[in-house]
Structure formats: structure tokens, C-alpha cells
Amino acid sequence: MYPSADTDMSGSVIFGIVVGTPETPHVVHLDRVKPIPPELLALDAPVKPTEIFRIAATCIETGCRHFDGTNCRLTTRIVAGLPLVTDRLPTCAIRATCRWWHQEGAAACLRCQQVVRDNYIASDELINAINPAIYGAE
Numbered sequence: 001m002y003p004s005a006d007t008d009m010s011g012s013v014i015f016g017i018v019v020g021t022p023e024t025p026h027v028v029h030l031d032r033v034k035p036i037p038p039e040l041l042a043l044d045a046p047v048k049p050t051e052i053f054r055i056a057a058t059c060i061e062t063g064c065r066h067f068d069g070t071n072c073r074l075t076t077r078i079v080a081g082l083p084l085v086t087d088r089l090p091t092c093a094i095r096a097t098c099r100w101w102h103q104e105g106a107a108a109c110l111r112c113q114q115v116v117r118d119n120y121i122a123s124d125e126l127i128n129a130i131n132p133a134i135y136g137a138e
């Protein structure tokens with residue numbers, strides 16, 4: 001599973017809720033994954049589900065610029081570029097199948113709760129970590 005997915009990706013489920021502030025978001029993990037309610041997708045609101053939920057879905061591997069054929073480079077960059085936000089491994093309903101966990105282990109989990117797929121005032125560190133432009137033309 002890819003843990004920063006969008007609602008339209010295959011197998012998408014909700015596994016966390018974003019709390020905190022836009023400047024300092026913090027993901028609270030659910031004790032189990034939840035299906036995405038159709039009424040949530042139908043909302044014609046200015047807020048995207050990915051601003052308020054963490055969604056996991058099947059990793060599309062070579063369909064994603066972050067994937068190098070073996071690893072998720074996004075995970076590597078998150079571990080290298082984002083600060084720790086907890087000193088305890090958060091309980092997580094998708095850990096058994098999470099690509100970030102399997103690749104980077106606790107180093108990913110200890111930074112994961114600051115990741116929000118759509119945050120319009122994200123930190124410079126997060127913007128730098130998620131920007132695929134660094135890979136150039138591949």
C-alpha cells in the first residue's frame with residue numbers, strides 16, 4: 001500500500017485523520033481502515049478529502065515518478081528531509097502492507113504523521129521532499 005494516496009486510486013481506504021493546524025498538521029491513525037464514503041467523494045466543497053484524511057491505496061510503482069524500479073524515492077526523501085514528529089512508533093492499521101514501512105522501517109513511521117497529501121501551506125521541507133521535479137526528465 002502507498003500511504004499518501006488519492007481517493008481515485010485502486011483499493012483506496014482511509015487510515016488516518018488530519019488534525020492540528022494547516023501550518024503544523026498531525027495525522028491521527030484510525031484503529032482500522034475505513035472505506036471512503038461515496039457521499040464524501042460527491043461533496044462539491046472546496047476542501048479535498050486528501051486535505052483532511054490520510055488515504056492508502058495500491059502502489060502504482062512504475063506509474064509514479066517517485067518509483068525508481070525498486071524503491072519509493074519519496075520515502076527516502078521524507079526520511080532524509082523531514083524532522084521526527086514522535087519518538088514512538090504510531091499504531092497504524094496499514095503497517096503490514098505499507099511500502100514506506102517495508103522500505104524505511106521506523107524512520108518513516110516516526111515522520112509519517114506530518115504528511116498530508118494536499119496541504120497548501122506545507123513546510124518547505126515537505127514541499128522539497130514531495131517534488132518529483134528533482135528527478136529531471138526521465
Ligand code: SF4
Nearest residue numbers: 003092095098109112
Ligand atoms: S510509514 Fe508507518 S505510520 Fe506511515 S502509513 Fe506506513 S506504516 Fe503507517
